[in-house]
Amino acid sequence: MATRTIVPFGPQHPVLPEPIHLDLVLEDEKVVSAIPSIGFIHRGLEKLVEKKDFQEMTYVAERICGICSFIHGQSYCQAIEGVMKIDVPERALYLRTIWGELSRIHSHLLWLGLFADGFGFESLFMHSWRVREKIVDIIEETTGGRVIFGSAKIGGVRRDIDNLTLKRIEGELRTIEKMCHEITDVFKKDSSVKRRTVGKGMLSKEDALALGAVGPTLRGSGVSSDMRKLGYAAYAKINWEPILETGCDCYARCMVRCRELYASFDMIYQSTAKIPDGPVDVKVTGNPAGEYFSRTEQPRGEVIYYVKANNTKNLERFRVRTPTFANIPPLVKMLGGCELADVPVIVLTIDPCISCTER
Amino acid sequence: MSQMSIGKVVSRSALSRPATRLYPFEKRPFYKNTRGAVAIDIDKCILCGICQKRCPTQAIIVTKAAKDWQINRLRCISCGACVDACPKKCLWLENKYSPAVVLKGADDTVHQEDKASMRETQV
Numbered sequence: 001m002a003t004r005t006i007v008p009f010g011p012q013h014p015v016l017p018e019p020i021h022l023d024l025v026l027e028d029e030k031v032v033s034a035i036p037s038i039g040f041i042h043r044g045l046e047k048l049v050e051k052k053d054f055q056e057m058t059y060v061a062e063r064i065c066g067i068c069s070f071i072h073g074q075s076y077c078q079a080i081e082g083v084m085k086i087d088v089p090e091r092a093l094y095l096r097t098i099w100g101e102l103s104r105i106h107s108h109l110l111w112l113g114l115f116a117d118g119f120g121f122e123s124l125f126m127h128s129w130r131v132r133e134k135i136v137d138i139i140e141e142t143t144g145g146r147v148i149f150g151s152a153k154i155g156g157v158r159r160d161i162d163n164l165t166l167k168r169i170e171g172e173l174r175t176i177e178k179m180c181h182e183i184t185d186v187f188k189k190d191s192s193v194k195r196r197t198v199g200k201g202m203l204s205k206e207d208a209l210a211l212g213a214v215g216p217t218l219r220g221s222g223v224s225s226d227m228r229k230l231g232y233a234a235y236a237k238i239n240w241e242p243i244l245e246t247g248c249d250c251y252a253r254c255m256v257r258c259r260e261l262y263a264s265f266d267m268i269y270q271s272t273a274k275i276p277d278g279p280v281d282v283k284v285t286g287n288p289a290g291e292y293f294s295r296t297e298q299p300r301g302e303v304i305y306y307v308k309a310n311n312t313k314n315l316e317r318f319r320v321r322t323p324t325f326a327n328i329p330p331l332v333k334m335l336g337g338c339e340l341a342d343v344p345v346i347v348l349t350i351d352p353c354i355s356c357t358e359r
Numbered sequence: 360m361s362q363m364s365i366g367k368v369v370s371r372s373a374l375s376r377p378a379t380r381l382y383p384f385e386k387r388p389f390y391k392n393t394r395g396a397v398a399i400d401i402d403k404c405i406l407c408g409i410c411q412k413r414c415p416t417q418a419i420i421v422t423k424a425a426k427d428w429q430i431n432r433l434r435c436i437s438c439g440a441c442v443d444a445c446p447k448k449c450l451w452l453e454n455k456y457s458p459a460v461v462l463k464g465a466d467d468t469v470h471q472e473d474k475a476s477m478r479e480t481q482v
Contacts (some may be wrong), residue, residue, distance in 0.1 A: 001433060022363075050411070052415060056415040056440075059415045059436065059438050059440070060415070121364065123369060124365060127365075127368050127369075127372070130372075130378045133378070140390055140393060141390045142391075142392065143392070144390075144392040144393050144394035144439075144452070145393075145394055145437075150394060150437075150438050151438065158439075158443075159392070182367065183368065185364050186364045186365045189364050190364050190365060337457050
């Protein structure tokens with residue numbers, strides 16, 4: 001047996017936008033096992049329910065993550081709406097779908113850029129982010145914020161997009177979609193991308209299920225699991241199918257995200273065509289009492305919101321299980337047996353979002 | 360052929376205008392909806408204090424006795440909860456950000472001169 005060495009990876013590492021620490025046990029250049037540790041940026045947001053009332057918590061929920069902020073806010077609102085049995089107006093549901101998908105596109109483009117940067121393809125990184133900028137502009141125009149949408153609200157959404165703007169945005173998105181094709185073609189066909197990703201970080205279908213992987217990590221291993229199929233917001237009213245890849249490697253996970261971009265574009269087109277006129281929110285009165293699980297699909301996978309309310313303005317318990325947290329055990333499995341040089345690429349394929357994980 | 364895929368994108372962007380702006384000579388225009396700094400029309404304000412109650416970050420301090428409305432710009436998250444709650448509709452969100460400050464703490468919460476400058480911007 002060769003001598004074992006332990007190489008620390010993170011919490012500060014060029015490929016990591018956020019701090020996660022891995023102790024990599026190496027035999028020569030091969031990773032034998034990886035020991036993760038989290039907890040560098042714990043903020044205690046779940047505890048905040050004792051201080052902030054259930055309406056104010058919407059703003060806190062949105063700030064759990066900077067990339068999938070809208071879906072966090074939406075999931076929280078859905079949980080409270082479930083407790084209080086509020087019927088959200090149809091138009092608000094469609095608007096939630098549109099903003100949710102816009103945030104998925106911007107998150108996936110951001111990830112594609114970071115991923116390209118992870119294996120040193122810097123011009124591809126730049127071009128992904130150039131396209132993402134246009135999506136962020138649309139988000140700012142419609143919600144007022146570039147990253148924090150601030151548009152989710154218990155009982156609906158806080159602002160409307162008029163039909164004329166929706167039509168114009170649809171046109172803009174069709175141009176952006178063409179730009180996306182140019183970029184995803186590179187990920188799909190370029191030999192240098194393939195050499196760094198194909199066959200790396202294998203996660204079999206059985207392992208993915210047993211270790212509780214979620215989102216693109218799970219779908220890249222050939223398991224059809226997408227929380228949007230639960231039919232929350234307007235997802236039950238539009239035609240779409242979960243994206244599946246069966247490669248089980250880094251390339252498959254990348255392809256899932258590339259193809260999800262177009263699925264999201266298509267969902268926005270369908271939503272803008274079907275969106276009904278009407279109010280965008282209902283008045284919420286009284287305090288919630290009861291408990292509820294809200295499950296939604298974020299760009300990174302399934303997020304679970306649990307709320308327990310006791311008829312006061314402060315919730316009794318608030319718990320968030322985020323996708324990155326669920327994807328850490330599969331990550332450890334993927335790292336076993338890989339080369340040290342592949343570690344950054346494999347870590348990035350789960351799209352780690354540590355602020356979410358630690359809340 | 361596979362190496363050519365990025366070549367198309369790169370050559371097109373080399374021949375077109377830069378994707379970035381020449382800041383600070385060319386500034387980015389804000390959208391109508393951009394959520395920037397909170398502004399107040401103090402003459403219409405009845406100092407009811409609802410904005411203070413609704414503010415999730417406790418950035419607003421209303422003192423009825425001193426007839427004073429203050430906001431801590433570093434605490435404000437521009438969520439617009441105060442704007443939605445205001446019964447007299449004298450609060451609104453500017454579509455530009457508040458200027459940078461050099462001091463942090465209670466003293467740089469805003470204050471008479473800022474109110475004056477806000478009134479100027481309204482005119």
